[in-house]
Amino acid sequence: MLKMYQPQADFGTPLPKAGGAQVALTIDGVRVDVAEGTSVMRAAVMAGVRIPKLCATDRLDAYGSCRMCLVEIEGRKGTPASCTTPAQPGMVVTTQTDRLQRLRRNVMELYISDHPLDCLTCPTNGDCELQDTAGEVGLREVRYGFEGESHTRAVLDDSNPYFAFDASKCIVCSRCVRACDEIQGTLAITIEGRGFDAKVGTGTSFDFLNSECVSCGACVDVCPTASLTEKSIIKLGTPRSETTTTCAYCGVGCTFKVQTSGSEVVRMVPLKDGKANEGHACVKGRFAFGYATHADRITQPMIRSSIDEPWKSVSWTEATSFAADAIRHAQQQHxxxxxxxxxxxxxxxxxxxxxxxxxxxxxxxxxxxxxxxxxxSPTGYGLKTTLGESAGTQAFTSVAKADVIMVIGANPTDAHPVFASRMKRRLREGAKLIVLDPRRIDLIRTPHIQASCHLQLQPGSNVAMINALAHVVIAEGLEDQAFISNRCEGDAYARWREFILQEVNSPEAAQAHTGVPADQIREAARLYAGAANAAIYYGLGVTEHSQGSTMVMGIANLAMATGNLGREGVGVNPLRxxxxxxxxxxxxxxxxxxxxxxxxxxxxxxxxxxxxxxxxxxxxxxxxxxx
Amino acid sequence: MTTTIFIARDSTAIAVGADGIAAQISAQCDQNQHPVQIARPGSRGMYWAEPLVEVEINGVRHGFGPVTSDAVAGLCDLICPLDRAPIDPKVFKQHPLYLGDLSHHAYLAAQQRLLFARAGLIDALDLTQYERLGGLRGLRRALASNSQSIIDQITESGLRGRGGAAFPAGIKLKAAAEAEGVNKYIVCNADEGDSGTFADRLLMEADPFQIIEGMLIAALATGATRGYVYLRSEYPLTASLFGQALVLAREHGLLGPSIYGSSHSFDIELRIGAGAYICGEETSLLESIEGRRPEVRSKPPLPVHHGLFNSPTVINNVLTLASMTSIMAEGAQAYHDLGAGTSRGTQPFQLAGNIRFGGVVEVPFGVSLRTLIEEFGGGTASGRPIKAVQTGGPLGKYLGVRQLDVPMTYEDLASAGGLLGHGGIVVFDDSVDMAQQARFAMAFCAAESCGKCTPCRIGSVRGVEILDRIKTGKNLEKEIKLLDELCVTMTDASLCAMGSMTPNPVLSALTIGPEDFGLPAGSRHPTES
Known part of the structure; x- marks a missing residue:
C-alpha cells in the first residue's frame, strides 16, 4: 500500500538479549519498565522521550562518540551518555536541563564548525539527522567562525556506481564503519588517522570501488548526514511516498520499502521489521531496481497465434479470451x-x-x-519423509544461537548475502564453521572468520560423506540418546543405526569416494556432535544432484541422531x-x-x-x- | 683484585652518555692495566647525577657524577690507578664529582624505597640477585596462600592504582576474581606517556622481575592464566631488557604451565605500542592489544568484566602491580602504615622539568610538594623563581607558588585543584609563557586524540585556534569567554580523560599567568578554573 514517506523509527540502541529481568526507572518523570540491559536512551524512547543523538542507531551497538545524548542521573557525577549507560532499577534520569541544553548546543556547534553550510542544495536536505538535531538543540551561531581547520574541501569519492562518499559532510560518527563491521561483516571501511585527521577510509584501497566493499549499502543506510548518499537520491531528490514489498532476487526474501516520487523508484530501503532481513540488504535488493523501468519489461498484455508472428498488444479482455480459447482448443484436439x-x-x-x-x-x-x-523438491520430499514436514526447521534468526554451523553445498555470501551476514556475525562471535563443498567458498576464510573444517569432497559424493559423519557419531557414542528415545521412531532408528555402523559407511571407506582424509571427517563429526547447538545449512549443492533426496534425508538423520532439532540455534535449513x-x-x-x-x-x-x-x-x- | 665499576644501563643514563663513559673508562683501565669489571645495573633514579659512576671498594659503592667525557681521565686516576696502585677512597673526597657512599647519600637516604629498593643495586637480569634482595618472597607467600587471602592483603594494604585513576587495587582484583570467564587476563600498562614521568621505565629496566612477580600475584588472586605487558615504542631498551627477563623467568619456571611446580599456569607476552598517547588509556590499550584501532571504549562494561578479548581483565599500571610484591612479602599492615589519609604506601615521585636534582623520589604519600621540589629537587635548575608546577602529566593542572605546601596525597592534591596522576612533577621557572603552555595543552590533545568523540576531536583544534587568536590580543574578552565555554564542553562532554582533562592545564595556566594571555594580573580567580 502506498504511504507517505517517513523515516523508520529508531530506538537508538539495539534490543537487549532476551531473558533478563525487568528494570523500572523514571525518565523525565515518566516511569518506564524495560528489559535488563536496555540503554537509558532506548528506555527514554519507550517512555516517549526523545534524546538528541547522532552516532546511535538501534541497528548498531552503542558507541558513545557523538556526545549529544548526554543526560543527568540522580546520584551520579557528570553527564553520562544515555546510549552507553544501561538502565538500572530506580534510576531517575533527566534529559533536558539548562546544562544539558548548553552542552548539546556546544557540541553541535563544534560539529557545524567543520561542516559545509549548504543545506539547501544538499541532497539529503530535509532528510538529515544532523540537520534535525541541530534544530533540536537550538544551534543559532558558530562562535568559532569558519576560518579554522576543516574538511570542507575534502574530495568527493563517487567511484561506486550506486552511492557517493562526500567526506566534507562526514561527522566521523563511525556508523558506516560499524555497519560494515557489525551488520554486513565485510569490514571494508575503517576510520583512518587520529584526532581531527580521523576520516572514513577504504583501507589500502584508493576508493570505494576498488575496496573490499560489496555495495550492500548498509553504510549508506545508517549515515546520519549526506556523507554517504545513494546516487539516485542525489539525482532525484528525497522520496515522497513508499510501499512495503518483498525482494524477489533470492531465497532470503528481504522486506523493503520501495520509496518513490510519483511512479519513479527513488530508493529501496530494507525494513527493520522485515523478519528475514531486519533492516539489512544486499547490492541486488538495495540498488539493482533498474528492472522497474527496463525496456524489456512487459507492461501490457500481448498475444500471438504462432511463434513466427510478432507480438500484438491487446486489451486484457482480448488477451484472456484468446488464451482461454487456445487452451480449450488444445484440449479438444489433443x-x-x-x-x-x-x-x-x-x-x-x-x-x-x-x-x-x-x-x-x-x-x-x-x-x-x-x-x-x-x-x-528433494528438500520437500526428504524432509517430509524424515521430519514429517516439507520445510526447513528454523527461521533465519535462529543462526544467532548456533555454536557450530555446517554449510553443505551452498555459498551464502554470494547467493544469500543478507542471511550470510547474519551467519558471519555469529561466526565472528565464536561459532565454529564446517564447510562441505568441493569449492573454496568465501566463508572458509574471510575477515575474522576461519572455517574449522573444510571437507573438500568430490562432486557427487555427498551421501557417502554425510553417512560417514553419522558413522563417526554413532561409532564414537556421540549421539543424543535422550532425543532419539523421546523423538525418533525406535524401529526405524535401530535399522538406520545398524546400517550406518556398517564398515562401508566408515570415514575410511568414505575417503575413497569423497577424497577427504578420514581424520578430517572424524574431526568434523566430533565438532558437529559435540556442540550445544549445531545447525546445518544447505543449498543446491545438495539438492541438484541425482541423489539429492537421499542426501537431504541423510542430513535430517544426522541432525536427529545428535538431537539438533526443535529449538533455536539448531536444525536442518535449506537455503532456497x-x-x-x-x-x-x-x-x-x-x-x-x-x-x-x-x-x-x-x-x-x-x-x-x-x-x-x-x-x-x-x-x-x-x-x-x-x- | 678486580675492581667493580657500576655504570647504569638505563635509557636516561645512556641518553646523557653512560655508554660512552663506560667505554672510555674501560679503555682507560686497559691502558692503566688495572683489572676492572664494568657492571651495568639499572639506574638508581638519581638522574641529575647521570652518568653516575660507582666504584665498589670493600663493599661500599662510591659515587661520582655526573661524569663528563672530559672528567674520565682524572676520575680513572682515582678509581683505577696506573699499574694497580692501591685505591685510596680517602682521596675521593677531593674530586669535584664525588658523591660519597651512595647508600648514605641524602637523596636516597631520605627516601623510603619499596618499589625502587633494588634499583641500581642489582643486575636487572639476575634472578639470584633479585631473590637475594628480597625478590620472590611475595610470590612464595601468594603461592602458599589462596585467591581470597591475596585479595584481602591487597585490599587491606590500601593500594590504589598508580596509573593515575587511583582505583583501589584490591577491589579490582576481587571483581576480576568473581567475574565469570573461561580466560582471564592481567594486563600491565607500561605505556608511560605522561610528560615528566619515567618511573615505569626505570623500574622495568632496573628490576624487571618485580613486575613479573607482581603480575603473577595478581594472576593467582584472579585465576588469570595469561598476561600482557603493553610497553610504549619509545622505550626500546626497556623492551629488550624486559623481553630478556621474560625469557629468563620462563627458563626458571617462574612463568609457564606450572609456576614453581604449582598447579598455576601463567605466561606473559610483551606488546609494543606504536606511538599513541591514548593507548595509555586502559580501554584503548586493550583495543590496541586486540589489534584494533585504539579508540576509547565506553564504560560500562568495565574491563574487569569485559576487558581484553571480552574476558575479565585486570589492567593496572607497572607500579601498582609491582607494589603487590612488597605487600605480599611484608604484609598489608606494613604497607598501610605508610602514607596519609586514603593514600597508602609509597609513591615514586618523578622530578622533572626545570629542576636541579631531577629523578625518582620514592617516599610515603603525604610529603609536601615543596619538600619534593626544594629539598629533594633543590629548586629550579636555572636558579630562577618557580612560576608553575604541573603534576600528574600533561592533563594535570598547573599549580602556582602559593600551592606548593600541599601534601601529596590524592585527596589533598585534588582539593588544591591538582592531580597526582602517575606522580610526575614538572617544574617551570618564571620565564615560562603560560599562554604558550595552554596552547601546548590543546595542541597535545589535538595530536593525541583518538578522534572518537567530538569534544576532543574538534574541540582541541578549535582550542588551539582560540589561543592563537588570543595571542593577537583581538576581541580578547570574547575569545576568553569562548575558551571557557569550550573547556566546559570538553570537560563535561568528552568520552575519556584525554578530552575532559585537557582543560585542566589550559584554565590553570590562565589562572596562574593571566598576564601571558594579555589579561591583567590576578584577573582570574582560581575558582574560575
Whole structure:
C-alpha cells in the first residue's frame, strides 16, 4: 500500500538479549519498565522521550562518540551518555536541563564548525539527522567562525556506481564503519588517522570501488548526514511516498520499502521489521531496481497465434479470451491432459494457489508444477519423509544461537548475502564453521572468520560423506540418546543405526569416494556432535544432484541422531533459490500434492470440500520424482 | 683484585652518555692495566647525577657524577690507578664529582624505597640477585596462600592504582576474581606517556622481575592464566631488557604451565605500542592489544568484566602491580602504615622539568610538594623563581607558588585543584609563557586524540585556534569567554580523560599567568578554573 514517506523509527540502541529481568526507572518523570540491559536512551524512547543523538542507531551497538545524548542521573557525577549507560532499577534520569541544553548546543556547534553550510542544495536536505538535531538543540551561531581547520574541501569519492562518499559532510560518527563491521561483516571501511585527521577510509584501497566493499549499502543506510548518499537520491531528490514489498532476487526474501516520487523508484530501503532481513540488504535488493523501468519489461498484455508472428498488444479482455480459447482448443484436439501450467516461486501464495486451482478446476487435470521442482523438491520430499514436514526447521534468526554451523553445498555470501551476514556475525562471535563443498567458498576464510573444517569432497559424493559423519557419531557414542528415545521412531532408528555402523559407511571407506582424509571427517563429526547447538545449512549443492533426496534425508538423520532439532540455534535449513519456494510448494504446485501437501490419493482429502479436484480417472500425476 | 665499576644501563643514563663513559673508562683501565669489571645495573633514579659512576671498594659503592667525557681521565686516576696502585677512597673526597657512599647519600637516604629498593643495586637480569634482595618472597607467600587471602592483603594494604585513576587495587582484583570467564587476563600498562614521568621505565629496566612477580600475584588472586605487558615504542631498551627477563623467568619456571611446580599456569607476552598517547588509556590499550584501532571504549562494561578479548581483565599500571610484591612479602599492615589519609604506601615521585636534582623520589604519600621540589629537587635548575608546577602529566593542572605546601596525597592534591596522576612533577621557572603552555595543552590533545568523540576531536583544534587568536590580543574578552565555554564542553562532554582533562592545564595556566594571555594580573580567580 502506498504511504507517505517517513523515516523508520529508531530506538537508538539495539534490543537487549532476551531473558533478563525487568528494570523500572523514571525518565523525565515518566516511569518506564524495560528489559535488563536496555540503554537509558532506548528506555527514554519507550517512555516517549526523545534524546538528541547522532552516532546511535538501534541497528548498531552503542558507541558513545557523538556526545549529544548526554543526560543527568540522580546520584551520579557528570553527564553520562544515555546510549552507553544501561538502565538500572530506580534510576531517575533527566534529559533536558539548562546544562544539558548548553552542552548539546556546544557540541553541535563544534560539529557545524567543520561542516559545509549548504543545506539547501544538499541532497539529503530535509532528510538529515544532523540537520534535525541541530534544530533540536537550538544551534543559532558558530562562535568559532569558519576560518579554522576543516574538511570542507575534502574530495568527493563517487567511484561506486550506486552511492557517493562526500567526506566534507562526514561527522566521523563511525556508523558506516560499524555497519560494515557489525551488520554486513565485510569490514571494508575503517576510520583512518587520529584526532581531527580521523576520516572514513577504504583501507589500502584508493576508493570505494576498488575496496573490499560489496555495495550492500548498509553504510549508506545508517549515515546520519549526506556523507554517504545513494546516487539516485542525489539525482532525484528525497522520496515522497513508499510501499512495503518483498525482494524477489533470492531465497532470503528481504522486506523493503520501495520509496518513490510519483511512479519513479527513488530508493529501496530494507525494513527493520522485515523478519528475514531486519533492516539489512544486499547490492541486488538495495540498488539493482533498474528492472522497474527496463525496456524489456512487459507492461501490457500481448498475444500471438504462432511463434513466427510478432507480438500484438491487446486489451486484457482480448488477451484472456484468446488464451482461454487456445487452451480449450488444445484440449479438444489433443485431450484434457494436453495442457498444464508452471508456477513461480517468485509469486505470492495467492497467485500460486490460483494457478494450481486454474489447472485443476478449469483445465481439469493435475498438470501443474513449479520451479522448485528443479531446485528444492528433494528438500520437500526428504524432509517430509524424515521430519514429517516439507520445510526447513528454523527461521533465519535462529543462526544467532548456533555454536557450530555446517554449510553443505551452498555459498551464502554470494547467493544469500543478507542471511550470510547474519551467519558471519555469529561466526565472528565464536561459532565454529564446517564447510562441505568441493569449492573454496568465501566463508572458509574471510575477515575474522576461519572455517574449522573444510571437507573438500568430490562432486557427487555427498551421501557417502554425510553417512560417514553419522558413522563417526554413532561409532564414537556421540549421539543424543535422550532425543532419539523421546523423538525418533525406535524401529526405524535401530535399522538406520545398524546400517550406518556398517564398515562401508566408515570415514575410511568414505575417503575413497569423497577424497577427504578420514581424520578430517572424524574431526568434523566430533565438532558437529559435540556442540550445544549445531545447525546445518544447505543449498543446491545438495539438492541438484541425482541423489539429492537421499542426501537431504541423510542430513535430517544426522541432525536427529545428535538431537539438533526443535529449538533455536539448531536444525536442518535449506537455503532456497527464490523468496517463496516454501509458499509455492505449500500452495499445491506439485502435480501429486494439493495445497497443504495433501496427497492426491488421500481419500479424506478427496472427500473434503474441494469440489474442484479433478476426478481420479484423469488425476494420475506426472510425478517426476525418483522414488 | 678486580675492581667493580657500576655504570647504569638505563635509557636516561645512556641518553646523557653512560655508554660512552663506560667505554672510555674501560679503555682507560686497559691502558692503566688495572683489572676492572664494568657492571651495568639499572639506574638508581638519581638522574641529575647521570652518568653516575660507582666504584665498589670493600663493599661500599662510591659515587661520582655526573661524569663528563672530559672528567674520565682524572676520575680513572682515582678509581683505577696506573699499574694497580692501591685505591685510596680517602682521596675521593677531593674530586669535584664525588658523591660519597651512595647508600648514605641524602637523596636516597631520605627516601623510603619499596618499589625502587633494588634499583641500581642489582643486575636487572639476575634472578639470584633479585631473590637475594628480597625478590620472590611475595610470590612464595601468594603461592602458599589462596585467591581470597591475596585479595584481602591487597585490599587491606590500601593500594590504589598508580596509573593515575587511583582505583583501589584490591577491589579490582576481587571483581576480576568473581567475574565469570573461561580466560582471564592481567594486563600491565607500561605505556608511560605522561610528560615528566619515567618511573615505569626505570623500574622495568632496573628490576624487571618485580613486575613479573607482581603480575603473577595478581594472576593467582584472579585465576588469570595469561598476561600482557603493553610497553610504549619509545622505550626500546626497556623492551629488550624486559623481553630478556621474560625469557629468563620462563627458563626458571617462574612463568609457564606450572609456576614453581604449582598447579598455576601463567605466561606473559610483551606488546609494543606504536606511538599513541591514548593507548595509555586502559580501554584503548586493550583495543590496541586486540589489534584494533585504539579508540576509547565506553564504560560500562568495565574491563574487569569485559576487558581484553571480552574476558575479565585486570589492567593496572607497572607500579601498582609491582607494589603487590612488597605487600605480599611484608604484609598489608606494613604497607598501610605508610602514607596519609586514603593514600597508602609509597609513591615514586618523578622530578622533572626545570629542576636541579631531577629523578625518582620514592617516599610515603603525604610529603609536601615543596619538600619534593626544594629539598629533594633543590629548586629550579636555572636558579630562577618557580612560576608553575604541573603534576600528574600533561592533563594535570598547573599549580602556582602559593600551592606548593600541599601534601601529596590524592585527596589533598585534588582539593588544591591538582592531580597526582602517575606522580610526575614538572617544574617551570618564571620565564615560562603560560599562554604558550595552554596552547601546548590543546595542541597535545589535538595530536593525541583518538578522534572518537567530538569534544576532543574538534574541540582541541578549535582550542588551539582560540589561543592563537588570543595571542593577537583581538576581541580578547570574547575569545576568553569562548575558551571557557569550550573547556566546559570538553570537560563535561568528552568520552575519556584525554578530552575532559585537557582543560585542566589550559584554565590553570590562565589562572596562574593571566598576564601571558594579555589579561591583567590576578584577573582570574582560581575558582574560575
Amino acid at each position: 485431450g484434457i491432459k494436453s495442457v498444464g501450467a508452471i508456477t513461480s516461486s517468485r509469486c505470492s501464495n495467492e497467485e500460486t494457489y490460483l494457478v494450481q486451482k486454474l489447472v485443476r478446476a478449469a483445465f481439469g487435470n493435475n498438470n501443474v508444477d513449479t520451479c522448485a521442482r528443479v531446485c528444492h 533459490g527464490q523468496n517463496n519456494v516454501q509458499g509455492s510448494c505449500d500452495m499445491g504446485s506439485f502435480p501429486h500434492e494439493l495445497p497443504g501437501y495433501r496427497h492426491l490419493s488421500d481419500a479424506a482429502t478427496r472427500a473434503g470440500r474441494l469440489s474442484w479436484i479433478p476426478t481420479p480417472a484423469i488425476a494420475s500425476p506426472i510425478c517426476l520424482m525418483r522414488r
